[in-house]
Amino acid sequence: MASVPAPARTGTDAAAAAPAALEVAGLSYAYGRRRALDDVSFTLDGGRFALLFGLNGAGKTTLFSLLTRLFTAPQGRIRILGHDLERQPGATLARLGVVFQQSTLDLDLTVRQNLEYHAALHGLGRAVTRARIAEELERNGLADRARDRVRALSGGQRRRVEIARALLHRPDLLLLDEPTVGLDVRSRQDIEAHVRTLCATDGLAVLWATHLTDEASPGDRLVVLHRGRLCFDGTVAGALAARGGGDLRAAFMALIGEAE
Amino acid sequence: MTAVHYWRCFCGILMREVLRFVHQRERFLSALVRPLLWLFIFGAGFRQVLGVSITPPYETYILYEVYITPGLVAMIQLFNGMQSSLSMVYDREMGSMRTLLVSPLPRWYLLLCRLLAGVAVSIVQVYVFLAIAWAWGIEMPPLGYLAVLPALVVSGLMLGALGLLLSSAIKQLENFAGVMNFVIFPLFFTSTALYPLWRLRDASPLLADICALNPFTHAVELIRFALYLDFNTTALAAVAAATAVFLAAAFYGYDPARGFTRGKQTA
Structure with missing residues (x-):
């Protein structure tokens, strides 16, 4: 597995002192014998737009299910603004906004x-x-x-x-699980731009799960999952720089390739 | 999270169920047509075949239609309980159950609210049915219509809790049709909804024993006695016990530590 760069904590001093919008530590989950998540840890700060990138079956949906407490993990910890999801589920879920992959209207x-x-x-x-x-x-x-x-x-x-x-x-943390699936190019761009604005104006932390590389912009936080493991944690720019610049898609594929 | 929060949450869930019910007119109609068919056709057809002697709570000879009316009331609630669990399985497949479960109140409370909302909807159906039956000439003591309300709440809770339990155990919609057949019909036919226990005992002592143990029988009897301003302690105790068991098992089934989408394996 590739060496994992330290999380990019680029917030102000005040933000660094406050509890992270999302803290995931040592999270593992298995469906029977199949490991869907394996020791995943990362943090997100308020006001940041973070992409959770992974191919189908990388563990994104499992991670979202755990973050929304659809089910709980026997190992690991999830904290939202310092609240522990397992110990204080009510207070923690109250800080959380979710847009599920399938429409729930x-x-x-x-x-x-x-x-x-x-x-x-x-x-x-x-x-x-x-x-x-x-x-x-x-x-x-x-x-x-x-x-x-x-x-x-x-x-x-x-x-x-x-x-x-x-x-x-x-909420302080907004989770979106592949929110642009099935939408046309125009709607996709609109929604992405809108969420980015919310992130900037409301100080909202956003975790946006996707498998589409064109939804990334260089300043975004980037977390990459592959086969249940965290294989990159940094920024989009960092991922590009590590690959010597160039095409984002190629950088992703290289990251995933290293993780195999 | 205060009591106000809990109350608002309940009102919201109740409102949603009522609105959904209002929008699904076919569901309302079929929920009504089913017992009416039994009453008008089955009841009339068997009037001559099955004589019903005087057993409590009846104080006089009654027509067969009159005998089966409480059973049909319970049947409405049975179908409603199953239908609301069907919609929970559907909600889960479609994801709208997740909206409910990701909200901050405890999960058991959210499920209980869903259950109570379903019971409220079933009680509306029951009263419409009783009104039509009344017009058909099946009249209960006037106060019976009021006395039956608490009985309907208890029996509705039991049948809704059974539905909730089933919805926690069933992973996908396709499995549900089978469960309807294996739950609804056995419960209904091995109960006192259509024939009194003593008649059944003449035919088959074993069947009568099964019938006496069937929680649905007790729901029927609870409703029957309440309609005649009588109180059946055994029935109430049995229904309350069954409700507690079904509810406990359903809450266990929805426990997040068990992971209710396990087996679906949507990674």
């Missing part, structure tokens, strides 16, 4: 009803719910669609609703 309900349901799950009061729904829909360019059934929306719009929903309870 109720197609027969309106956009507003879907968002209200989410707000209720997070215990938001009526006035707060109303204000935040208006605000998030506005920010996501969906202000005029609140009364529409989700079924009537396009794929890109549905994704935006899901992002708006994930932000209703003001």
Whole structure:
């Protein structure tokens, strides 16, 4: 396995002193005898856009399932803003916003009803719910669609609703699991740009799982998984530099090749 | 996380179930047509064949339709419990269960809210059915319609908990059709929904014993007695015990440490 560079902690001193938005330490998980994750550790700071890159079957979905406590790992630790997911699941999940790979909206309900349901799950009061729904829909360019059934929306719009929903309870960490799958080029770019803006303006930490190299920009944090192991932890620029510059796709393939 | 949070969460889940129910008119209609067919056709057809003698809670001779009405009420709840677990399996495959489970309140509470929301929907169906039956001439004591409400909550909880348990055990939708056949029909036919226990004992003592042990029998009897302003302690105890067992097993099934998507292996 290739030597793993130290995590790039480029935040300010204040950010460095605060607990990391996400800290994953020694995480392992197996489905029966098949190891899906093997001793994975990395940290993310607030306000950073991080790509979780890996091929299909690299362990991204398992990692997301563990991060969202769909199931728990017998080994390893997950902390979100210093809260331990295992010891304080409620407080930890309250800091977390998630956009799952498959759409989880109720197609027969309106956009507003879907968002209200989410707000209720997070215990938001009526006035707060109303204000935040208006605000998030506005920010996501969906202000005029609140009364529409989700079924009537396009794929890109549905994704935006899901992002708006994930932000209703003001999380510190936003997880997105291949959020642009099945969308056209235009929608993909829009959504990516939008999430990057959120990251910059809200100080939100974003973990964006993908297998598409064109969703990377040089300043991004980059975490690469291959066959359940962490095979790179740094920045996109760092990955390129280590390969002597050039094509990002080639750099990824080289990283993965070394990990084999 | 305060009591207010818990309350809002429950209201949100209840609201979602009600809205989904309202949008699925076919589901409402089929939930209603099924017991009505039994009542109008089966009940009428067997009126002459099966005589029902005077057994508690009845104080007089009754028509066969009158006898099976409480059983059909329980059947509505049985189907509802199974349907809501079907939708939980569906939700899990489609991912919307994850939205629920990733929210901050304890998982057992979230599942309990889902369960209670399903029970509320089933009670609406039951009252619509009882209203139609009333129009058909099957009248209970007026206060019975009120007294049956707590019985419906308890029996609905038991059948919903059974559905929840099944949904935790079933990994995929395709497996569900079989379970419907192996759960719904045996439960329904080996109960006192369609024939009183004493009649069954004449036919087969073994079947009567199975029937007496079937938790669905006790749900039926609980409802039957409540409708006639009577109280069946045995039935209540049996239903409460079964509910506790089903719930405990379902919560165990949904325990994150066990990993309920295990076996699906979506890596």
